[in-house]
Amino acid sequence: MDWESALEPLLTPLNLSLYDVEVEAHCLNVVVNRSGGVDLEALTAANRAISKWLDEVDPIEGRFTLDVSSPGLERRLRSRAHFHSALGERVTLRERRDGLATRRLEGPLLAVGDEVVTVDDGELGPTEVALAAVERARTVFQWGPSVSAAPRAKSSSASRKG
Numbered sequence: 001m002d003w004e005s006a007l008e009p010l011l012t013p014l015n016l017s018l019y020d021v022e023v024e025a026h027c028l029n030v031v032v033n034r035s036g037g038v039d040l041e042a043l044t045a046a047n048r049a050i051s052k053w054l055d056e057v058d059p060i061e062g063r064f065t066l067d068v069s070s071p072g073l074e075r076r077l078r079s080r081a082h083f084h085s086a087l088g089e090r091v092t093l094r095e096r097r098d099g100l101a102t103r104r105l106e107g108p109l110l111a112v113g114d115e116v117v118t119v120d121d122g123e124l125g126p127t128e129v130a131l132a133a134v135e136r137a138r139t140v141f142q143w144g145p146s147v148s149a150a151p152r153a154k155s156s157s158a159s160r161k162g
Contacts, residue, residue: 004018031070031076046068
């Protein structure tokens, strides 16, 4: 089934876009997004709209669970469009390599082509990876500068023998 074509018209009136959809082991996972982020009310509305459609169309045999969520701080990158939306952001990915160990790269995503992405890896520098060789990838959330604890005041009490 073409889930994107089926779900997009349900989400558009809610000012949401379909970020990802995956069907696995009796579970339909739908990830929605919108500019400025997704709040609980939007997730509830999307869940209701999709649930109603599923009841009417019944595209999945047997029992299943519907899970509607936002991409979160660290978004999975599974398609060329996902990578394109993450240009300039810090990403981490695992690359499958024929006859070699799987390689993990992390750094800013510099470019997205038709068949390759370029990551500025901390150790290797700019490195091209074929999209077909990406085992899994996600954006990396970076916390702001750490807040150091206030300096401790020196104790003015001295131990006494007594």
